[in-house]
Amino acid sequence: xxxxxxxxxxxxxxxxxxxxxxxxxxxxxxxxxxxxxxxxxxxxxxxxxxxxxxxxxxxxxxxxxxxxxxxxxxxxxxxxxxxxxxxxxxxxxxxxxxxxxxxxxxxxxxxxxxxxxxxxxxxxxxx
Numbered sequence: 001x002x003x004x005x006x007x008x009x010x011x012x013x014x015x016x017x018x019x020x021x022x023x024x025x026x027x028x029x030x031x032x033x034x035x036x037x038x039x040x041x042x043x044x045x046x047x048x049x050x051x052x053x054x055x056x057x058x059x060x061x062x063x064x065x066x067x068x069x070x071x072x073x074x075x076x077x078x079x080x081x082x083x084x085x086x087x088x089x090x091x092x093x094x095x096x097x098x099x100x101x102x103x104x105x106x107x108x109x110x111x112x113x114x115x116x117x118x119x120x121x122x123x124x125x126x127x
Contacts, residue, residue, distance in 0.1 A: 008065035011058045012036035015113060020062040023126055028066040032079060032121040033058040034112065048085040048117045052092040055120045060096065063124050072125040073102045079119040083108040089118055 006021035014020060021030040035044050035051025044054045060070050078089060112119050
């Protein structure tokens with residue numbers, strides 16, 4: 001099995017000893033992406049909606065760097081600090097996954113790095 005680390009220059013730099021993603025022969029496993037602006041390294045302003053949109057952009061950039069795409073995502077996990085933000089994040093999520101909607105788990109967490117409000121990870125089929 002071929003295993004390759006993926007780091008995208010289009011996504012925010014990893015904040016620790018991990019890769020943006022790992023690609024093997026069949027799948028791309030993407031680390032949870034936050035609403036960090038890759039240019040500044042800071043969370044975007046605008047609350048949960050803005051962070052969710054940026055997290056999805058970052059997720060897409062990493063998946064594309066691995067040679068796959070959002071339409072090949074088979075599973076995601078959404079991590080929310082406040083489950084009251086579910087419908088807000090759900091609407092933004094649907095903008096990015098309008099046709100091929102992957103399986104998804106949504107989990108409320110006690111906190112996320114940098115004080116983020118939402119994080120999203122994914123597994124995609126490798127192209």
